[in-house]
Amino acid sequence: xxxxxxxxxxxxxxxxxxxxxQRSRRAVWHPCTQMKVHETLPLVPIERGAGAWLFxxxxxxxxxxxxxxxxxxxxHANPRINAALVDQLATLPHAMLAGFTxxxxxxxxxxxxxxxxxxLGHAFYASDGASAxxxxxxxxxxxxxxxxxxxxxxxxxLEGGYHGETLGALAVTDVAIFRDAYAPLxxxxxxxxxxxxxxxxxxxxxxxxxxxxxxxLEAHLARHHATTAALIVEPLVQGATGMxxxxxxxxxxxxxxxxxxxxxxxxxxxxxxxxxxxTLFAWEQSGAPAPDFLCLSKGxxxxxxxxxxxxTTDAVFAAFYDDDPARGFLHSHSYTGNALACRAALAVLDIxxxxxxxxxxxxxxxxxxxxxxxxxxxxxxxEFRHRGMIFAFDVVTERPDFGRWFFAEALARELLLRPIGRxxxxxxxxxxxxxxxxxxxxxxxxxxxxx
Numbered sequence: 001x002x003x004x005x006x007x008x009x010x011x012x013x014x015x016x017x018x019x020x021x022q023r024s025r026r027a028v029w030h031p032c033t034q035m036k037v038h039e040t041l042p043l044v045p046i047e048r049g050a051g052a053w054l055f056x057x058x059x060x061x062x063x064x065x066x067x068x069x070x071x072x073x074x075x076h077a078n079p080r081i082n083a084a085l086v087d088q089l090a091t092l093p094h095a096m097l098a099g100f101t102x103x104x105x106x107x108x109x110x111x112x113x114x115x116x117x118x119x120l121g122h123a124f125y126a127s128d129g130a131s132a133x134x135x136x137x138x139x140x141x142x143x144x145x146x147x148x149x150x151x152x153x154x155x156x157x158l159e160g161g162y163h164g165e166t167l168g169a170l171a172v173t174d175v176a177i178f179r180d181a182y183a184p185l186x187x188x189x190x191x192x193x194x195x196x197x198x199x200x201x202x203x204x205x206x207x208x209x210x211x212x213x214x215x216x217l218e219a220h221l222a223r224h225h226a227t228t229a230a231l232i233v234e235p236l237v238q239g240a241t242g243m244x245x246x247x248x249x250x251x252x253x254x255x256x257x258x259x260x261x262x263x264x265x266x267x268x269x270x271x272x273x274x275x276x277x278x279t280l281f282a283w284e285q286s287g288a289p290a291p292d293f294l295c296l297s298k299g300x301x302x303x304x305x306x307x308x309x310x311x312t313t314d315a316v317f318a319a320f321y322d323d324d325p326a327r328g329f330l331h332s333h334s335y336t337g338n339a340l341a342c343r344a345a346l347a348v349l350d351i352x353x354x355x356x357x358x359x360x361x362x363x364x365x366x367x368x369x370x371x372x373x374x375x376x377x378x379x380x381x382x383e384f385r386h387r388g389m390i391f392a393f394d395v396v397t398e399r400p401d402f403g404r405w406f407f408a409e410a411l412a413r414e415l416l417l418r419p420i421g422r423x424x425x426x427x428x429x430x431x432x433x434x435x436x437x438x439x440x441x442x443x444x445x446x447x448x449x450x451x
Contacts, residue, residue, distance in 0.1 A: 052431055054068075071303040084343050094338050125308065126336060157190075161175075196246055231263055294310070
């Protein structure tokens, strides 16, 4: 079988995009992709980025309306982050963190603890969101083991939840396309009701849907708390299931219920952290005491380098503090606490502080909400919703290939958008101007007119 069928004849045409497309298809297995689709839907080779835009090798631009999978906060090739990276490169790009420490990881850990919900600290580092989930799950399980309660081995997660694609993370993920093929490899865990009001009976308010889901959680833990190690949730927005947004009341109730039944709580803020929902961390909007674990990644380095962190409490840390090495948390990655990535994260926190980003975003979100009014009123749009700097809506369409078709139509209009099923969402870098957001809305409306 010739897997290169349909590839551009780059050598014959001299097309710089075709050249890189052809080389990539020969050598690279792309993520979250059925590779055969690229016989008819070409890859987009990117040469450079500037601000909210990506540029291909022929100079065509694309507005990065999804922040390159939700990681970019302050624009591509941000000069302030780049300057910090150049400075760090000249001193220490990396040193192992087992038995050693360094300035960027110490400073980042201190600053995250100061910014996070009170009571969280003791940062443990990895390189990506799924790894952060794995760390939190293992820590939760091992905490109970070290406390002499080895029966607490199961986890509860929300219907429609997504926490990554390594085996532990998949075991608490409820998105079939990612999970089903690997089901025989996964530990059996428990699903509890999602507070997504779209799953509730028609006419149910978001607050009522949150309370109903909390009641279902309480009923579950009343029966199974003795074997449940932790509940894991995506606070306020369940991303991969279609930007399902719920009332913060659910988080407050979940914290109260898990504490009462002696179950740990993991807040997966891999996507919702660093201002996406309107506060630095989504959990803040609950007004509840801190979760036992806070998982962070994606925006933590502003889209420059891979990094993730898990913050936890003194009580969890104390469960591992012992003379016996086997009671320690022996999980490790070679690049744990990479100095260069930590320095990028420090630069990101500097921008949040110096530019008062959270307040600026609150004003921006109000303007964008007004600019998006034509989409909210579009006859093909249902459930238009918005939380902080995330906008989403569901599309009424009979097209079975809607996601792929919409993606191609958006590229033709200089937009990078990747629908989730029939849900279209905007999660652009915070540096997008009102004019650029207006362009995004107008061009998406044009696509919907043709849907």
